[in-house]
Amino acid sequence: MLDERKLAVLRAIVEDYVSTNEPVGSKALADRHNLKVSPATVRNDMAALEEEGYITQPHTSAGRVPTDKGYRLFVDRLSQVKPLSGAERRAIETFLAGAVDLDDVVTRTVRLLAQLTRQVAVVQYPTLTRSTVRHVELVPLNDRRVMLVLITNTGRVEQRVIELPEVVEEARIAHLRAVLNACLDGCGLSSVPDLVADLPERLPAEDRPAVATILSVLLETLVERHDEKIVFAGAANLAGADFSTGLRDVLEALEEQVVLMRLLGETTSDTPSALTVRIGSENPYLRGTSIVATGYGSGDNQLARLGVLGPTRMDYPVTMGAVRAVARYVSQILAAS
Amino acid sequence: MLDERKLAVLRAIVEDYVSTNEPVGSKALADRHNLKVSPATVRNDMAALEEEGYITQPHTSAGRVPTDKGYRLFVDRLSQVKPLSGAERRAIETFLAGAVDLDDVVTRTVRLLAQLTRQVAVVQYPTLTRSTVRHVELVPLNDRRVMLVLITNTGRVEQRVIELPEVVEEARIAHLRAVLNACLDGCGLSSVPDLVADLPERLPAEDRPAVATILSVLLETLVERHDEKIVFAGAANLAGADFSTGLRDVLEALEEQVVLMRLLGETTSDTPSALTVRIGSENPYLRGTSIVATGYGSGDNQLARLGVLGPTRMDYPVTMGAVRAVARYVSQILAAS
DNA sequence: TCTAGCACTCTGTGTTCCCGAGTGCCAAGT
DNA sequence: ACTTGGCACTCGGGAACACAGAGTGCTAGA
Numbered sequence A, B: 001m002l003d004e005r006k007l008a009v010l011r012a013i014v015e016d017y018v019s020t021n022e023p024v025g026s027k028a029l030a031d032r033h034n035l036k037v038s039p040a041t042v043r044n045d046m047a048a049l050e051e052e053g054y055i056t057q058p059h060t061s062a063g064r065v066p067t068d069k070g071y072r073l074f075v076d077r078l079s080q081v082k083p084l085s086g087a088e089r090r091a092i093e094t095f096l097a098g099a100v101d102l103d104d105v106v107t108r109t110v111r112l113l114a115q116l117t118r119q120v121a122v123v124q125y126p127t128l129t130r131s132t133v134r135h136v137e138l139v140p141l142n143d144r145r146v147m148l149v150l151i152t153n154t155g156r157v158e159q160r161v162i163e164l165p166e167v168v169e170e171a172r173i174a175h176l177r178a179v180l181n182a183c184l185d186g187c188g189l190s191s192v193p194d195l196v197a198d199l200p201e202r203l204p205a206e207d208r209p210a211v212a213t214i215l216s217v218l219l220e221t222l223v224e225r226h227d228e229k230i231v232f233a234g235a236a237n238l239a240g241a242d243f244s245t246g247l248r249d250v251l252e253a254l255e256e257q258v259v260l261m262r263l264l265g266e267t268t269s270d271t272p273s274a275l276t277v278r279i280g281s282e283n284p285y286l287r288g289t290s291i292v293a294t295g296y297g298s299g300d301n302q303l304a305r306l307g308v309l310g311p312t313r314m315d316y317p318v319t320m321g322a323v324r325a326v327a328r329y330v331s332q333i334l335a336a337s
Numbered sequence C: 001t002c003t004a005g006c007a008c009t010c011t012g013t014g015t016t017c018c019c020g021a022g023t024g025c026c027a028a029g030t
Numbered sequence D: 001a002c003t004t005g006g007c008a009c010t011c012g013g014g015a016a017c018a019c020a021g022a023g024t025g026c027t028a029g030a
Helices: A004-020 A026-032 A039-052 A068-078 A086-097 A102-117 A170-184 A189-196 A205-224 A247-255 A257-264 A316-336 B004-020 B026-032 B039-052 B068-078 B086-097 B102-117 B170-184 B189-196 B205-224 B247-255 B257-264 B316-336
Strands: A120-124 A133-142 A145-152 A157-163 A230-233 A276-278 A289-296 A304-311 B120-124 B133-142 B145-152 B157-163 B230-233 B276-278 B289-296 B304-311
Touching: A004 A026, A004 A039, A004 A068, A026 A039, A068 A316, A086 A102, A086 A316, A102 A120, A102 A230, A102 A304, A102 A316, A120 A247, A120 A257, A133 A170, A133 B133, A133 B145, A145 A205, A145 B133, A145 B145, A157 A205, A157 B157, A170 A189, A170 A205, A189 A205, A230 A257, A247 A257, A257 A289, A257 A304, A289 A316, A304 A316, B004 B026, B004 B039, B004 B068, B026 B039, B068 B316, B086 B102, B086 B316, B102 B120, B102 B230, B102 B304, B102 B316, B120 B247, B120 B257, B133 B170, B145 B205, B157 B205, B170 B189, B170 B205, B189 B205, B230 B257, B247 B257, B257 B289, B257 B304, B289 B316, B304 B316
Parallel strands: none
Antiparallel strands: A120 A230, A120 A304, A133 A145, A145 A157, A276 A289, A289 A304, B120 B230, B120 B304, B133 B145, B145 B157, B276 B289, B289 B304
16 A cells, blocks of 8 residues: 555655645655655555545645654654754763752753753653652641651652641650651552551550651642652744634643643553653643653653653654653653762 | 834734744735724824834845844733733742752752743842841861851852861860851841951950851852853753844853853842843843843842843744742742742 | 656746825814 | 714734645556
8 A cells, every 4th residue: 555655755744844844745855855756656545545535735735744643653663753963962971960969950951851852851850659768757847837848869859838736745746757857758658557556556545646747748649749840941943933722821731730741641551661652642631742652760660751742743753852851861860870 | 204004013913923934024914903994094103103113024036024123112012921821820839839948949949930931941049138147157178178158048058168267176166156147146137247357356366267267158158259140041042033133142252151141131229120131132142142130039029030042033922921829839839838 | 667848837936016004294273 | 171973094803715736546567
């Protein structure tokens, strides 16, 4: 059905259209890529490709434009991920190496990725789920309030102000802190609920209301948060591109954590470190955009996802190369800290 | 030079132009606002206003449009800040009340403000400068690394991973922590450098390199950071409006902390809690936009600034009302925690 | 199966034309 | 001295139109 040459034509169409942003016609194609056939032959092939739904024409007698299905075939079978240049690699390395804490790593990563791809970059904060407790701190603020600070081995720090149900002396707080640390230090976050389950019973009865309050906040902190937190950068890169779905919608989606989360992908459970590409209508919500994403994290410990969002008409090989490279470097940085 | 009626005409022009986004002509003006004079008279006044530079016409024989100078006069003398409706007040209150920590307060604030004004909201993180140290924590990560956690009375938590120049035993770290806390607890951040100046001398000589490293990071943490950190929300609201300076520039400025900082205003030192309005060309960098900002913070303790950014053609009274109200509520929230 | 040629069909652009909103000015009215 | 009605003038923007050019589909021939 689709012989070798037709595929070559499709590849050429995608490449030309991506770089020129104009429907590409048979003559230009036969000229620029050395297909060694005449425009007329190309036209026949194009007709076939259109028949199959890989390309389409905006209006009669204009050039052809790839459809989502066309891009899909291109990504799956006609292109190779393009590795970064040496200069780019070095830039990534030095830029990420300067990060001082997890926040900083994430911020730098998202900016770097945006700049590298000239698109909108999206980075999900590493989830706490697989990390372990490094330290728990309870800081008395006044006699009815304490601040809970949870430090994990990924360098993440969580903080919560807790309103106690009754006045508790500092000494008791200190004691509780010691108990908590003894109990939790080094444990995986997912095992925390089990470990603290019987804690109230092991403490003086009069402390129990306070302890219960503190523990409930602690558990909340563990579960709730961090698959939700997502940051983006490079919105300015949207200004040039035209989205079928309207710039406004894209910007709105970017500011809506939930939508963004879904776009980044319900972690494709089989091989999370593989590149995921979602093209146009394959996306939930934002139909007119494409997303290139991947998991990242230290070692085989998948922590979160990152990627870029751009117009369907995007340079997939380059973008995929950048996303993959950045994900690797970040994973490396995270593993080291 | 500018009698009462001319001012009324200017006010009417600004109001009409803001609401319709079309140059306003003499006839429409005389009709809609009951000026009780004929269009011809209005035309004479308009000519005078144009002579003085308060309004201008996009092209000969179109209606008039306010200039930056015209908006300035309008804001200074012709308008009153419009208070929020009861429903809006209640919405603010409930929305902000749910915040769990400082991060959350800031995030909620910026979203709230964006939604309320239908513009881009910008919020600077409270600076540490005026706050006091609540607690300093040193957590050993391994024998060459410690994490420094600094907790302030505003609920802010700062964290840094520190690479030590040599191996230091945990006990020494614990001791240093105790010393630091004894020394700094409750002190204003600005006095920290003085307080720790002679600290190395009061400790065993063999610890000095490590202590010096830790202190330098501590000082860096204090000084460097937080007048820089700024967040924004509501970029989607830019999609509708048209900026003379180009959407791309605005988006770029928003992602550039430094520029944003300058736009928010080098804190007008005299009365920081007053509303600052910068109109069009009065702004550094972004000439085509207006900014309404104010300081916020607990009590007379000005901590940071927040505001909104929008097109010059903006409903100033309403926007100013929203900014002022939000700043007050946030200050209140911060004071309580 | 490929190629060359040809007629056809569009879009985008440039031109012209005209309507109408809005102005500036002047002379008359209060 | 200010206000008003009248009037000629000026543009911008939309409609109508023509036209060049790019690109196609089709058919006949190599």
